[in-house]
Amino acid sequence: MILKMEHFLRIILMGIVGVIGVLAIAHLLLKLPFPTGREPEWVGAIGTVLTLAGTIWLATTETRRREQDDLQRARLQAANLLHRLNDARNILSSIKTKAFGMMLVNDSWPIFQDQLEAFRTIRPWSLTEIEALVPLPNNTAALLAQSEDEISSLRGKYERLANIYGDDFAPEMQTLGVECHNILQRTTANLEVCINTCVEARNLLHRSGQQASIS
Helix, strand or coil, rough: CHHHHHHHHHHHHHHHHHHHHHHHHHHHCCCCCCCCCCCHHHHHHHHHHHHHHHHHHHHHHHHHHHHHHHHHHHHHHHHHHHHHHHHHHHHHHHHHHHCCCCCCCCCCHHHHHHHHHHHHCCCCCCCHHHHHHHHHHCHHHHHHHHHHHHHHHHHHHHHHHHHCCHHHHHHHHHHHHHHHHHHHHHHHHHHHHHHHHHHHHHHHHHHHHHHHHHH
């Protein structure tokens, strides 16, 4: 409430200063030696230029305000998503430690079943939640969208691994296992970047809230 009042008063003050500036410039220009009988044309031209400048200034100010609002919403969304991102990263990290080694296990089927169940506990994030993060740095929204796609791909590969068994499927199991390991490496690294960015966004959100309460 205090910040909104300050913003409102700042706009009023800038408007008053702008009007005074326009009047002062107009007063000075009217004293210049314009060609006789053409003063209205010069005054009209000056007024047009000043109007255009004011319009550009207002548009720029409004654009900055929208960008700040979008950034604040992005930080809020990042803070809300942080717990789910940490959970997903921890689950994938746990799976990653076993993904490559399980190819050496003779009876891998129960392990694949367990890992598939672990995938199902990951709570996905929606497109709306991802889009809200676009203002954040480090391509956070794009990395999170990519991570969501790759988690879905991994889930499908593990479903296949959980449903094939025996020596006849050994080559396919090995290929899928290596693919899963590579995707897990990439996805956990991307999530780590997203988490670090979201932590920073949450901290900035908290700091701005503390400053607002002090003000």
